[in-house]
Each structure stands twice: as structure tokens, then as C-alpha cells.
Amino acid sequence: MPKPVVPREIANRDVDEAIAHYLGEADERVALGFVDALERAYRHIGRHPESGSARYALELKLPALRSWPLKRFPYVVFYVEAKETIDVWRVLHGARDIPAWMQKTESE
Numbered sequence: 822m823p824k825p826v827v828p829r830e831i832a833n834r835d836v837d838e839a840i841a842h843y844l845g846e847a848d849e850r851v852a853l854g855f856v857d858a859l860e861r862a863y864r865h866i867g868r869h870p871e872s873g874s875a876r877y878a879l880e881l882k883l884p885a886l887r888s889w890p891l892k893r894f895p896y897v898v899f900y901v902e903a904k905e906t907i908d909v910w911r912v913l914h915g916a917r918d919i920p921a922w923m924q925k926t927e928s929e
Contacts, residue, residue, distance in 0.1 A: 823867040824902070828909040831925070832898075835912040839896060858891040859912065862898050865889065870902040880920055890915065899923060 828836070836859065843852040866873060866889050873887030877899070885901045897919075899911045913922050 826863040
């Protein structure tokens with residue numbers, strides 16, 4: 822049974838910024854495509870949380886951290902599997918300094 826995917830406030834802000842970027846630089850179809858890709862990623866990690874990459878887990882000293890890339894968009898979902906949910910920490914552009922962005926807090 823799939824686990825509910827629960828984005829943190831900062832992950833929701835990441836998504837809002839990405840959508841605003843696509844609306845400003847491209848058009849509504851591209852922004853909707855991003856939302857579609859994000860929803861597909863959330864469904865996948867809800868069903869198969871162990872399938873995400875542990876690439877940044879050691880570097881950030883977060884052994885449970887996993888990541889899953891969006892298809893057709895340069896964004897990556899960073900999450901941790903909890904007992905009953907999937908805790909989405911960030912949704913970041915893959916070209917960013919991921920370790921630096923992951924260490925930002927919810928209040929920043």
C-alpha cells in the first residue's frame with residue numbers, strides 16, 4: 822500500500838518558485854507539465870520509497886535521505902521515509918549546490 826507523501830513547507834516553497842519560473846520564462850503548459858512530473862514522482866516514491874538514490878546521504882550525514890529526479894525537468898525530490906509517510910524535505914533544481922541548499926532551514 823502506498824504511503825502518503827507529505828511535503829514540508831520549504832519543499833512547497835521550492836515547488837512554488839519552480840512553477841513561477843516556468844510561468845515567467847515559458848508558458849502555462851510547461852508549468853503544468855512540471856506539476857504533472859512532480860505528481861508522478863510523488864506517486865512513485867509513495868509506492869517505492871526505497872528506489873530513490875542515496876547519493877547525498879553520506880555527504881549530508883543523513884543516512885535515510887533519498888532523492889528521485891523528475892522526468893523531463895531538471896528537478897530532484899529529496900525525501901526520507903518515515904514509518905507511515907514519505908517526508909519530502911526539498912524539491913531542488915539539479916544544477917544547484919545541493920548540499921548547501923539542503924542545509925537551509927525552514928525559517929530561512
